Amino acid sequence: MSEIDAPLHLVTRFAPSPTGHLHIGHGYSALLAHDLARKSGGAFLLRIEDTDVTRCRPEFTDGIFEDLRWLGIDWDGLLVQSTRLAIYDAALERLKALGVAYPCFCTRGDIAREVAASLHAPHGADGPLYPGTCRALSMAERAARIAQGEPHSWRLDMGAALARTGPLAWTDAGAGTVPVDPLALGDLIVKGRDRPASYHLAVVVDDAAQGITDVVRGQDVFASTHAHRTLQALLGLPTPIYRHHALVVDATGKRLAKRSAGLSLACLRDEGVDGAQLADDLRAGRFPVGISIG
Numbered sequence: 001m002s003e004i005d006a007p008l009h010l011v012t013r014f015a016p017s018p019t020g021h022l023h024i025g026h027g028y029s030a031l032l033a034h035d036l037a038r039k040s041g042g043a044f045l046l047r048i049e050d051t052d053v054t055r056c057r058p059e060f061t062d063g064i065f066e067d068l069r070w071l072g073i074d075w076d077g078l079l080v081q082s083t084r085l086a087i088y089d090a091a092l093e094r095l096k097a098l099g100v101a102y103p104c105f106c107t108r109g110d111i112a113r114e115v116a117a118s119l120h121a122p123h124g125a126d127g128p129l130y131p132g133t134c135r136a137l138s139m140a141e142r143a144a145r146i147a148q149g150e151p152h153s154w155r156l157d158m159g160a161a162l163a164r165t166g167p168l169a170w171t172d173a174g175a176g177t178v179p180v181d182p183l184a185l186g187d188l189i190v191k192g193r194d195r196p197a198s199y200h201l202a203v204v205v206d207d208a209a210q211g212i213t214d215v216v217r218g219q220d221v222f223a224s225t226h227a228h229r230t231l232q233a234l235l236g237l238p239t240p241i242y243r244h245h246a247l248v249v250d251a252t253g254k255r256l257a258k259r260s261a262g263l264s265l266a267c268l269r270d271e272g273v274d275g276a277q278l279a280d281d282l283r284a285g286r287f288p289v290g291i292s293i294g
Helices: 024-039 058-070 085-097 108-117 139-147 158-165 199-209 224-235 265-270 275-283
Strands: 011-014 043-048 078-080 101-104 153-156 169-172 176-179 189-191 214-218 241-245
Touching: 011 024, 011 214, 024 043, 024 058, 024 214, 024 241, 024 265, 024 275, 043 058, 058 265, 085 101, 085 153, 085 189, 085 199, 085 224, 101 139, 153 224, 158 224, 169 224, 189 199, 199 224
Parallel strands: 011 043, 043 078, 169 241, 214 241
Antiparallel strands: 101 153, 153 189, 169 176
């Protein structure tokens, strides 16, 4: 990972979701964040991102603690997102008051059909963007549908957001200064119909609350930083330095997933692998057979 000039006493974090067992890629990312903080004389914090109430399990949270200790990783503070739902609600209310959030009544099927019917559907980093169907609804129609109990999510109106903030940029340790691209994720969800807070909203609120100076995470969420920088500007939150590292991939070049058979840290531990040795190997860029940095 490229380094840039930075003050001492960095504060980093590792923020897994307890929806499955951690794998080697998670361990690699946690070690990078942990070692960066420790070498600077700073703090390494742990965050459990458990707002996905349908998939998160207590046993996976316990497994995270066990996996990190097995690798020799200690932490200086713990934040659990499910204890902070009122804080995320307050942040959403702030976005509503600014006029940059709107209710979306579309289902995934609705969105897919509209995108398929469009000859010029805008595309972002992760594919077709939300076409903005509900953005054009009148205030009266929005209020009436909510009053009737119609299920809905809340989306960030990226156009309105950037009209309020003006041009924005963020700093990445590898890519340098990156201008915010409103089409990276488009009008992303800030609160889902089936989740108390979206990843995007909760992560910026919590990074600020924990005083994170440097965010170490995989290249797969690089595009999300465009939205995170926008939310930080709207909510008056500080912007960390971002350090997006290359992903750990399997023999086919595909990034590891929590369902990757035999590659979870728990599985390796059960097989008798020495955690301290594995941590040293990962630090040195030595990975098990069939695993590499993409």
